[in-house]
Amino acid sequence: MSDQTEQPHRHKDHSLTVILFVIATAQLMVVLDASIVNIALPSMQRELHFSSASLEWVINAYALAFGGLLLLGGRLRDLYGRKKLFVIGIVIFTLASFSGGLATSQLWLISARVVQGIGGAIASPAALSLVTDNFPEGKPRAKAMGVYAAMSGAGAALGLLLGGILTDFGSWRWVMFVNVPIGVVLSIVASKVLHKSDTKTGGLxxxxxxxxxxxxxxxxxxxxxxxxxxxxxxxxxxxxxxxxxxxxxxxxxxxxxxHALVPLRILANRNRSGALALMLSIGASLFGMFFFLTLFIQDFLRYSPLKAGFAFLPVSIAIVVAAGATSQLVTRFGPRVFLLVGPFVAAIGLVLLTRITPSSTYLTGVLGPMLVLAIGAGMTFVPLTLTAVAGVAKTDGGVASAVLNTTQQIGGSIGLAVLVTVSRTAAANKVTSLVHRAIASSPTHSISALTQAALVSKATISGFDAAFWASAIIAILGFVVVVVFIRVKRDDLDLEGATLPL
CATH class of the missing domain: 1.10.287 (Helix Hairpins)
Structure with a gap:
C-alpha cells in the first residue's frame, strides 16, 4: 500500500523538477542574452564593420524590444494562457537566435536582435506566472521562486563568461547559435510537461x-x-x-x-515615481559601464574575449554580494538610507573610471572603480524594488514590478544612446584639436599614420572619460531624486510582493 502511494508522489516530484528546469532554463536564456553579447561586441564590430555609433544598436535593439513589449507580453499571457505564450516566446527567440548567427550585415543582426527581444518579452512574463501555476503554495513554490530568482541573478555573470568562451574558441556567431539547441529542447519539453492555465477575457x-x-x-x-x-x-x-x-x-x-499597460494610478505615488526615475539612472549607468569597458578592455588592453569575460566577473559577484547584504539590512534600517548611499557610491565609481588613460591597466585603472560602481548598484536594487511595490494594491503588484523592469531596459537604452553621443562628440573634438596641434608643431606640417593612430586612440579614451563623467552625473541625479521624492519607511515595505529586476 505504501509503495502505491509513494509512486505517484515520486512521479509528481519528478514532474515538478522537470517543470522547474524548463522554466528556470528559459529565464536564464532570456536574461543571459542581455549580457552574453557584450563580450562579443568588438568581434562583431570588426567583422560586420559597425561604427561606434551603430554598435550600440546591437544592445539597444534587444533592450528596446524586450522592455517596450514586456508589459504587452504579460497581458497576452493572461488572455491566451501561460503555457501557450511561453512556448511561442521560446520558439520566436530561438528562430531569431539562429538567424542572428547567420547575419552577414549590420541590419540583419540588428533585426534579429529585435525579434529576440520580442520573443523574450513574450516568454519572460509567462515563465514567472508558470511558477505559481505549477507549484503549490508553501515550500514547493518558495523553492521554485528561489531557483527562478537565482537564474535571473546568475544570468549576467554566466553571460559574460559564456560569451567569452564562445567568442574565443569559436566566433561571435556562437553567442547567438548557443540558444538554438537549448530553445528547441525547451519548446518540446515545455509543450509536454507544463500544465495549461486559465485564461482571462479582456482587450489588448x-x-x-x-x-x-x-x-x-x-x-x-x-x-x-x-x-x-x-x-x-x-x-x-x-x-x-x-x-x-x-x-x-x-x-x-x-x-x-x-486595459492600460501602465495604469496612471501607479505613477501617482511619489515614492514609486521616484523609484522608477532612479531605475532610469541605474540602468543608464550599468549599460554604459559594460559597453565602454568592454571596448576598452578588448581594444586597448588587448584582452581576449574569454579573459574579458573573467575581467567582468568581479562586477557580478560584487552586485550579488551587495544585494544580498542589503536585503538582510533593509528590514532593519528601511530602504531610504540604501537608496541614498547606493547611487552616490555608484557615482564615485564612475568618477574614478574617468581617470582611465591609454596606459592604464586592468588592476590600476579598471578593477577598483568597477567594484565601487557594482557595490553601489547592488546596494540599490533590493530597496528600489521594494519601494516600487510599496503600498500598491494587490491587483497592481505585478504591473508595478513589470513597469520597473521595463524602465530598467528602456532607461538603459536611452542612457546608452546619450552616453555614446557624449563620447563620440568629445572624441571628435579631441582628435581635431590633437591633430591640429601636432601638425602645427611639426616642421613638415604633417604627421605620420602611426602618430595619427596614436592621437585617435588618445581621443577615443577621452571620449570614454567624457561618457563616464556624464554617467556619474546621471547617477547623482538619481541621488537627488531620492532626496526630493522618496519618503518610504520600513513599515511601508511589502517583503513578499516584490520581484527583482530582470
Whole structure:
C-alpha cells in the first residue's frame, strides 16, 4: 500500500523538477542574452564593420524590444494562457537566435536582435506566472521562486563568461547559435510537461505598446544620429520631435484605455515615481559601464574575449554580494538610507573610471572603480524594488514590478544612446584639436599614420572619460531624486510582493 502511494508522489516530484528546469532554463536564456553579447561586441564590430555609433544598436535593439513589449507580453499571457505564450516566446527567440548567427550585415543582426527581444518579452512574463501555476503554495513554490530568482541573478555573470568562451574558441556567431539547441529542447519539453492555465477575457492595449516602443526607439535613434550628423540635422530634429509626440500620445492613451499597460494610478505615488526615475539612472549607468569597458578592455588592453569575460566577473559577484547584504539590512534600517548611499557610491565609481588613460591597466585603472560602481548598484536594487511595490494594491503588484523592469531596459537604452553621443562628440573634438596641434608643431606640417593612430586612440579614451563623467552625473541625479521624492519607511515595505529586476 505504501509503495502505491509513494509512486505517484515520486512521479509528481519528478514532474515538478522537470517543470522547474524548463522554466528556470528559459529565464536564464532570456536574461543571459542581455549580457552574453557584450563580450562579443568588438568581434562583431570588426567583422560586420559597425561604427561606434551603430554598435550600440546591437544592445539597444534587444533592450528596446524586450522592455517596450514586456508589459504587452504579460497581458497576452493572461488572455491566451501561460503555457501557450511561453512556448511561442521560446520558439520566436530561438528562430531569431539562429538567424542572428547567420547575419552577414549590420541590419540583419540588428533585426534579429529585435525579434529576440520580442520573443523574450513574450516568454519572460509567462515563465514567472508558470511558477505559481505549477507549484503549490508553501515550500514547493518558495523553492521554485528561489531557483527562478537565482537564474535571473546568475544570468549576467554566466553571460559574460559564456560569451567569452564562445567568442574565443569559436566566433561571435556562437553567442547567438548557443540558444538554438537549448530553445528547441525547451519548446518540446515545455509543450509536454507544463500544465495549461486559465485564461482571462479582456482587450489588448496595442496602441499603448506600439507608442511607447516607438517613442523610445525614435528617441534612441535621434540621439545616436545627433552624434554623427549633429543636432541641427533634419533627421535628428524630426526624429526627436516625433519621439516627444509619441511619448505624449502614450500617456494620453494610458489615461483613456480600459486595459492600460501602465495604469496612471501607479505613477501617482511619489515614492514609486521616484523609484522608477532612479531605475532610469541605474540602468543608464550599468549599460554604459559594460559597453565602454568592454571596448576598452578588448581594444586597448588587448584582452581576449574569454579573459574579458573573467575581467567582468568581479562586477557580478560584487552586485550579488551587495544585494544580498542589503536585503538582510533593509528590514532593519528601511530602504531610504540604501537608496541614498547606493547611487552616490555608484557615482564615485564612475568618477574614478574617468581617470582611465591609454596606459592604464586592468588592476590600476579598471578593477577598483568597477567594484565601487557594482557595490553601489547592488546596494540599490533590493530597496528600489521594494519601494516600487510599496503600498500598491494587490491587483497592481505585478504591473508595478513589470513597469520597473521595463524602465530598467528602456532607461538603459536611452542612457546608452546619450552616453555614446557624449563620447563620440568629445572624441571628435579631441582628435581635431590633437591633430591640429601636432601638425602645427611639426616642421613638415604633417604627421605620420602611426602618430595619427596614436592621437585617435588618445581621443577615443577621452571620449570614454567624457561618457563616464556624464554617467556619474546621471547617477547623482538619481541621488537627488531620492532626496526630493522618496519618503518610504520600513513599515511601508511589502517583503513578499516584490520581484527583482530582470
Amino acid at each position: 492595449d496595442l496602441p499603448g505598446a506600439i507608442s511607447v516602443t516607438l517613442a523610445a526607439t525614435l528617441l534612441v535613434y535621434g540621439l545616436s544620429h545627433a552624434s554623427t550628423s549633429g543636432w541641427r540635422s533634419t533627421v535628428t530634429e524630426v526624429t526627436l520631435a516625433s519621439s516627444v509626440v509619441l511619448w505624449i500620445a502614450f500617456f494620453f492613451i494610458e489615461s483613456r484605455s480600459t
